[in-house]
Amino acid sequence: MHTIDSHDLISAQLFENFHRTDGGIAGEYEDTFSFLNRSAWPECQQVRTLIEEFYSRYPSHERAELRCKLQNQFDSAFFELFLHELLFRLGCEIVVHPSLPQTKLKPDFVGRFACGEKVILEAVVVTDLSNAERARKARLNGLYREINAKVNSPNFFVCLRKVTNAHLVPPSKDIVSFIQARVAELDWERMSAESQDGNPYALPQWTYVGKEGFEIEICAVPRSAETRGDPEIRTLGAFPGTARWGGSSPALKKSIRDKSTKYGAMTVPFVIAVNGISRWGVGRDDVLEALFDPNHEDGKRDGVWFGPKGPRNRRVSAVLLCKIPR
DSSP states (O other), rough: OOOOTTOOOOOOOOOOOOOOOOOOOOOOOHHHHHHHBBOOOOOHHHHHHHHHHHHHTGGGGGGGHHHHHHHHOHHHHHHHHHHHHHHTTTEEEESSSSOOOOBBBBEEEEEOOOOOEEEEEEEEEEEOOOOOHHHHHHHHHHHHHHHHHOOOOOSSSEEEEESGGGGGGGOHHHHHOOOHHHHHTHHHHHHHHHHHHTTTSSSSSEEOOGGGGGGGEEEEEEETTTTTOOTTSOSEEOOOOOOOOOOOOHHHHHHHHHHTTTTTTOOOSSSEEEEHHHHHHHHHHHHHHHHHHHTOOOOOOSSSSTTTTOOOOOOOOEEEEEEOOO
């Protein structure tokens, strides 16, 4: 067992060591690790320092894997690092990815308290995005990136109002060419004067129609006189909004339920730690509905801990809900 105490601080470097001068904001599609690594903001330095401190207490033989995950899957990797730090500050002896007698699968941590009691801790991050939604987001982010990089619009912000059939996004060069041709025709002085009159219909609007039903509604908004021609300001000024009915309880329920049976029967307390970072929020009602489903219409509950026949998933000792933002 790898014992960690306050004196066991092995030198480690997670972020690059260089003089930072970049004071820009995070890119719309930039991953968290890359932004933290490049940013000269004092706040980012504070975050880097704290993460480096956590990282220095992580077992040296596990750091390479964690570093790779932090660079590519920051949300889940940071949550694991956070939980490791939590166990450390509770005075636990910690084993990362311990072996279990009943399965070849390995949970995230086992912690042993000073009193001798043990706990198995498993992490899961709930973003409330399906695989299809992740793919849709990735395609749109790729399109947005190309518009920002390739549309030359020094006098106008390009605003995207609505996307239809986003799973059918055509080659970005077609949309970029369409937008570039439209903004090149605009007169900044005239459009700026008309928009200041408070007439929303004065803003030029277009619809790009692609194949198989893909559409994207676009408008242009005059930049202020102070920001005209500033190359540091990105082209896109607004993105399509989204809305839906319901909360995050289905995603919470699925994530906890999947973890609850992953390792078979447990001989020590098993705690599932959930970081709820859904864009729709995770509230008390979402948690109660996911765990107990108290308000099911026909009375047949379908919660993690309480189903149609009563209590279930008793191998899960507790659920630790966190809301650590990105």
